[in-house]
Amino acid sequence: MMGALKKSLSKLLIPYYPLAGEIVTSPTGEPVLHCNNNGVEFVEAYGEIELLKLDLYHPDASVAGKLVPKTATSVLCLQVTELKCGAMVLSGTLDHRVSDGHSANMFLVAWAEMTTSGTISMTPSFRRSLLSPxxxxxxxxxxxxxxxxxxxxxxxxxxxxxxxxxxxxxxxxxxxxxxxxxxxxxxxxxxxxxxxxxxxxxxxxxxxxxxxxxxxxxxxxxxxxxxxxxxxxxxxxxxxxxxxxxxxxxxxxxxxxxxxxxxxxxxxxxxxxxxxxxxxxxxxxxxxxxxxxxxxxxxxxxxxxxxxxxxxxxxxxxxxxxxxxxxxxxxxxxxxxxxxxxxxxxxxxxxxxxxxxxxxxxxxxxxxxxxxxxxxxxxxxxxxxxxxxxxxx
CATH class of the missing domain: 3.30.559.10 (Chloramphenicol acetyltransferase-like domain)
Known part of the structure; x- marks a missing residue:
């Protein structure tokens, strides 16, 4: 399962190449997305707890610092956590300057498609002229x-x-x-x-x-x-x-x-x-x-x-x-x-x-x-x- 996720992710980062970049500062002081193929952080984790005992009502105790990764530089950081019972939790931290919720959803659906079929049904568009002033x-x-x-x-x-x-x-x-x-x-x-x-x-x-x-x-x-x-x-x-x-x-x-x-x-x-x-x-x-x-x-x-x-x-x-x-x-x-x-x-x-x-x-x-x-x-x-x-x- 972990191998399938990593293999499909590497393929998905071809059409989603900006997510493998990093945020840098331009000469004018603005944050800029530099598409340098820096990569995506991918964390493999194991939780010594069964899903039935996971307190989902209080995420500050059950999620923070455990099931959600932290990143200092990457645009995208992913973590896959296997629980004691065999359940799996997939989570990610994504820079909001690059992506809104619609975009994050589009990426996750494409990742699932790539994992199961090797193809994606929707190719992302990074055509910035669509939002030109x-x-x-x-x-x-x-x-x-x-x-x-x-x-x-x-x-x-x-x-x-x-x-x-x-x-x-x-x-x-x-x-x-x-x-x-x-x-x-x-x-x-x-x-x-x-x-x-x-x-x-x-x-x-x-x-x-x-x-x-x-x-x-x-x-x-x-x-x-x-x-x-x-x-x-x-x-x-x-x-x-x-x-x-x-x-x-x-x-x-x-x-x-x-x-x-x-x-x-x-x-x-x-x-x-x-x-x-x-x-x-x-x-x-x-x-x-x-x-x-x-x-x-x-x-x-x-x-x-x-x-x-x-x-x-x-x-x-x-x-x-x-x-x-x-x-x-x-x-x-x-x-x-x-x-x-x-x-x-x-x-x-x-x-x-x-x-x-x-x-x-x-x-x-x-x-x-x-x-x-x-x-x-x-x-x-x-x-x-x-x-x-x-x-x-």
């Missing part, structure tokens, strides 16, 4: 509220609490009920809008009265950029970052006193303007206007951290059900992303079973997680092997 550029003033130039030194803000990671299981029927509640005004809200509104309200319960509470939702721009220049196929194959991070900020008292449908409406209102072709083309222009300075989403800025803040990422289309390396479909796909920023992070992903259930990773302050569990304990269940139907075997 316009001339003249037209970034739009609203982007100045969503993005900012990174200061030379970020402010040191004392952290009153420590972040904690937990993984939950959310059943499809619970999601359907949540969506119905969020759509009570007759306007159907999406699952993301319903979930984001629900989490926004739960976070507000953990805040002081009147404290601002912020939630951002990651938007994948690939489907929004399709036009005469960019075909659907090209954008689906595009490897890189095609993301925007709009967010909303509301008084915690308003969030707690209004129904879920109202909160979902607020999510919809800040999300829709960013889910457009004009917004994403403007973002490309905005970034170009500020080069060579590094930029970041305003939501993530440390100096803007009064009150709870969380980013909800876009892992709902992760194709975990396609990750079959030749010895059966994967049982669980999730992430572990304690990113070090003073903002919470939530990644919902589909269960590999394909039944509409979600796996939800949360990286929040402990008191926030405790509040989320108290408020949403009927729909968010601590992840365990019984929920994954593994105890039957």
């Amino acid at each position: 316009r001339w003249p550029g037209s970034p739009g003033k609203s982007l100045n509220d969503l993005y900012m130039v990174v200061p030379p030194t970020l402010p040191e803000t004392p952290r009153l609490h420590e972040y904690v990671g937990r993984i939950y299981y959310m059943k499809a029927e619970a999601m359907a009920s949540l969506q119905a509640l969020a759509s009570s005004h007759g306007t159907k809200r999406t699952k993301v809008e319903a979930f984001s509104g629900c989490l926004w309200k739960a976070l507000a319960e953990s805040a002081d009265k009147g404290e601002p509470c912020k939630v951002g939702v990651v938007v994948d721009g690939r489907t929004r950029l399709i036009d005469g220049v960019r075909s659907k196929d090209e954008m689906a194959r595009y490897y890189g970052n095609v993301l925007s991070l709009p967010y909303g900020e509301l008084d915690s008292s308003k969030l707690t006193s209004n129904p879920l449908s109202w909160a979902a409406d607020q999510v919809h209102d800040f999300l829709m303007p960013a889910a457009t072709k004009d917004h994403l083309l403007g973002l490309v222009d905005w970034v170009e206007d500020h080069r060579p300075h590094s930029v970041m989403a305003t939501l993530l800025f440390k100096g803007n951290m009064k009150g709870p803040s969380v980013t909800i990422s876009s892992g709902r289309f992760f194709q975990a059900n396609k990750l079959d390396f030749g010895w059966g479909r994967s049982t669980l796909g999730s992430c572990y992303f304690p990113w070090g920023l003073d903002s919470g992070y939530v990644m919902p992903m589909p269960s590999p079973s394909g039944n509409g259930d979600w796996i939800v990773y949360m990286h929040l302050f402990k008191h926030q997680l405790d509040t989320v569990e108290a408020e949403l304990g009927d729909i968010l269940h601590p992840l365990n092997l019984a929920l994954l139907k593994l105890l039957e075997h």
Whole structure:
């Protein structure tokens, strides 16, 4: 099994050659991906524990420093861990400056295909001209509220609490009920809008009265950029970052006193303007206007951290059900992303079973997680092997 993974990986790095490179600094001070065939770090590990005893609900104890590799220089670092019972855990650390979640999913699916058949169904595109800035550029003033130039030194803000990671299981029927509640005004809200509104309200319960509470939702721009220049196929194959991070900020008292449908409406209102072709083309222009300075989403800025803040990422289309390396479909796909920023992070992903259930990773302050569990304990269940139907075997 280990030999098959390494052999297919070496073949896969031909079409995915940038992942074998490294990040260097250009003469202007910008990070640049240098495609020098530096290679990918590959760690073989063995865990003296059975899968049935692995505490997936508390990834800080079971995953950190054990099942996920650390890398100092490589764009991509992979680790394959065999457990005492024969189960296998495949994990990777990928530089987010090079790859977003869509791209990471594309690579993993291709790796599984290469392992089983020796070919891949989708060749990645590194055609950067697909995201070239316009001339003249037209970034739009609203982007100045969503993005900012990174200061030379970020402010040191004392952290009153420590972040904690937990993984939950959310059943499809619970999601359907949540969506119905969020759509009570007759306007159907999406699952993301319903979930984001629900989490926004739960976070507000953990805040002081009147404290601002912020939630951002990651938007994948690939489907929004399709036009005469960019075909659907090209954008689906595009490897890189095609993301925007709009967010909303509301008084915690308003969030707690209004129904879920109202909160979902607020999510919809800040999300829709960013889910457009004009917004994403403007973002490309905005970034170009500020080069060579590094930029970041305003939501993530440390100096803007009064009150709870969380980013909800876009892992709902992760194709975990396609990750079959030749010895059966994967049982669980999730992430572990304690990113070090003073903002919470939530990644919902589909269960590999394909039944509409979600796996939800949360990286929040402990008191926030405790509040989320108290408020949403009927729909968010601590992840365990019984929920994954593994105890039957």
